[in-house]
Amino acid sequence: MTNNDILKKLRVALKLRDDDIVKILELVDFRISKSELGAFFRSEDHPKYMECGDQILRNFLNGLVIHLRGPMPDKNSKKEKNQNSKSQKDQDKDSEKPRVKHTEGKPKKKKKSLIHSKTNKKSNE
Numbered sequence: 001m002t003n004n005d006i007l008k009k010l011r012v013a014l015k016l017r018d019d020d021i022v023k024i025l026e027l028v029d030f031r032i033s034k035s036e037l038g039a040f041f042r043s044e045d046h047p048k049y050m051e052c053g054d055q056i057l058r059n060f061l062n063g064l065v066i067h068l069r070g071p072m073p074d075k076n077s078k079k080e081k082n083q084n085s086k087s088q089k090d091q092d093k094d095s096e097k098p099r100v101k102h103t104e105g106k107p108k109k110k111k112k113s114l115i116h117s118k119t120n121k122k123s124n125e
Contacts, residue, residue, distance in 0.1 A: 003057045004052045007052050014064075022034060022037060025063050027067060028063040028066065040052045
């Protein structure tokens with residue numbers, strides 16, 4: 001399967017127009033015209049057929065990820081967010097009071113030993 005076939009199948013599966021593909025490629029700063037793009041979708045025996053290179057397909061797939069998922073957050077903002085959330089957690093821990101188990105008013109149950117239970121009790125007979 002060639003890169004042209006992959007590009008064609010993705011275009012059909014995702015119902016993309018040529019304009020959409022051009023915009024997706026622009027998301028990764030790759031400029032291509034509609035006529036250049038149209039050459040990839042022609043049949044192989046057509047005189048204006050062009051083979052889709054690895055670079056174009058790679059940029060299209062990277063742009064497609066951004067198009068579908070949205071832009072990737074900055075690494076610096078992620079670190080700041082983690083630091084802010086850690087400081088918030090520390091504040092929450094400080095504000096929490098230690099939990100005390102209330103046992104007053106509840107009768108304690110005695111645990112039965114297996115030796116004294118009815119099933120294990122030896123008879124003197």
